[in-house]
Amino acid sequence: xxxxxxxxxxxxxxxxxxxxxxxxxxxxxxxxxxxxxxxxxxxxxxxxxxxxxxxxxxxxxxxxxxxxxxxxxxxxxxxxxxxxxxxxxxxxxxxxxxxxxxxxxxx
Amino acid sequence: xxxxxxxxxxxxxxxxxxxxxxxxxxxxxxxxxxxxxxxxxxxxxxxxxxxxxxxxxxxxxxxxxxxxxxxxxxxxxxxxxxxxxxxxxxxxxxxxxxxxxxxxxxxxxxxxxxxxxxxxxxxxxxxxxxxxxxxxxxxxxxxxxxxxxxxxxxxxxxxxxxxxxxxxxxxxxxxxxxxxxxxxxxxxxxxxxxxxxxxxxxxxxxxxxxxxxxxxxxxxxxxxxxxxxxxxxxxxxxxxxxxxxxxxxxxxxxxxxxxxxxxxxxxxxxxxxxxxxxxxxxxxxxxxxxxxxxxxxxxxxxxxxxxxx
Numbered sequence: 001x002x003x004x005x006x007x008x009x010x011x012x013x014x015x016x017x018x019x020x021x022x023x024x025x026x027x028x029x030x031x032x033x034x035x036x037x038x039x040x041x042x043x044x045x046x047x048x049x050x051x052x053x054x055x056x057x058x059x060x061x062x063x064x065x066x067x068x069x070x071x072x073x074x075x076x077x078x079x080x081x082x083x084x085x086x087x088x089x090x091x092x093x094x095x096x097x098x099x100x101x102x103x104x105x106x107x
Numbered sequence: 108x109x110x111x112x113x114x115x116x117x118x119x120x121x122x123x124x125x126x127x128x129x130x131x132x133x134x135x136x137x138x139x140x141x142x143x144x145x146x147x148x149x150x151x152x153x154x155x156x157x158x159x160x161x162x163x164x165x166x167x168x169x170x171x172x173x174x175x176x177x178x179x180x181x182x183x184x185x186x187x188x189x190x191x192x193x194x195x196x197x198x199x200x201x202x203x204x205x206x207x208x209x210x211x212x213x214x215x216x217x218x219x220x221x222x223x224x225x226x227x228x229x230x231x232x233x234x235x236x237x238x239x240x241x242x243x244x245x246x247x248x249x250x251x252x253x254x255x256x257x258x259x260x261x262x263x264x265x266x267x268x269x270x271x272x273x274x275x276x277x278x279x280x281x282x283x284x285x286x287x288x289x290x291x292x293x294x295x296x297x298x299x300x301x302x303x304x305x306x307x308x309x310x311x312x313x314x315x316x317x318x319x320x321x322x323x324x325x326x327x328x329x330x331x332x333x334x335x336x337x338x339x340x341x342x343x344x345x346x347x348x349x350x351x352x353x354x355x356x357x358x359x360x361x362x363x364x365x366x367x368x369x370x371x372x373x374x375x376x377x378x379x380x381x382x383x384x385x386x387x388x389x390x391x392x393x394x395x396x397x398x399x400x401x402x403x404x405x406x407x408x409x410x411x412x413x414x415x416x
Contacts (some may be wrong), residue, residue: 010307035145072250090237
């Protein structure tokens with residue numbers, strides 16, 4: 001399963017679902033965001049059974065990003081029942097993202 | 108240890124050196140794997156435009172060039188794995204690489220781990236990275252449009268960062284521990300003439316002031332010891348690079364700056380282990396010299412493998 005680019009409405013729908021939602025806040029001009037994109041696709045494949053893996057372009061969904069307190073990108077936030085469980089800014093490796101997800105899911 | 112997959116070659120690091128080694132190795136019929144922790148390209152992936160890699164007359168962005176190098180190596184059968192190497196045993200036979208995705212085994216290893224920006228080593232620096240602390244003006248500069256930033260350093264990259272940021276930020280404060288720039292002369296005049304660049308000579312940053320994000324820095328005059336507080340929204344740290352050799356420091360010979368000692372042959376002090384790109388002792392660290400290393404390493408590895416050791 002690929003990571004899905006979502007607008008605010010789609011995201012709110014996803015958050016009402018059963019699975020926790022992982023969101024990658026990004027923008028096309030952000031170099032660090034491009035660097036994690038291939039790994040994020042891999043994450044989407046590996047965790048597809050447990051998580052909804054979404055992407056939010058902060059240039060298009062600025063109000064949502066602001067409401068979520070996202071000021072620097074890339075930021076990943078894991079939501080459960082619509083509430084942010086934990087976040088990580090600019091993870092440096094796939095291993096760091098794996099660890100973030102596992103710890104957030106355990107919370 | 109039955110039934111484990113032993114690669115002919117594993118490249119550690121997916122920058123231009125690692126993927127060129129993979130390309131040459133795959134084309135030579137070697138069973139080849141690249142271990143990369145994040146994405147292809149290494150430092151190059153964050154370079155917005157590369158104009159000194161021949162063949163791209165209009166320039167090419169580093170991320171795209173990296174993807175092309177990866178795809179080219181994979182076209183000939185090289186494999187890639189997103190794995191963070193945690194430890195290596197380079198004297199074992201086969202050589203063992205323990206990673207976040209489990210162990211991998213290889214007859215030869217190409218160390219292509221590159222270099223990273225050097226940190227100041229201040230409390231909170233790591234946690235504030237991305238929250239006001241930055242190491243790449245070209246990557247993060249746009250976030251500071253109309254704001255005040257501090258640039259730390261006095262070499263070419265600090266000078267280039269200060270120039271770039273002066274076109275974006277409201278004000279740039281260049282902090283350098285000496286009383287003159289180490290940067291090449293061509294930078295001096297434009298820096299001095301820029302209206303929004305202020306210099307703080309003979310000064311070092313002693314503290315990062317912050318709440319959730321950076322709010323300022325504390326500076327100390329290295330001569331008088333006097334401390335001052337400078338409010339700012341961002342701190343760009345540009346004090347050189349350090350080679351990523353922590354994992355191999357007890358196994359291969361390093362120079363006093365931590366680079367792996369290897370000449371043009373890329374051979375390290377260990378048989379079957381090669382160092383390519385920025386991590387190797389060399390006079391010029393560029394994409395073109397990294398890719399040259401990658402090709403040479405495979406040539407040497409083929410000789411080694413043919414020797415049946």
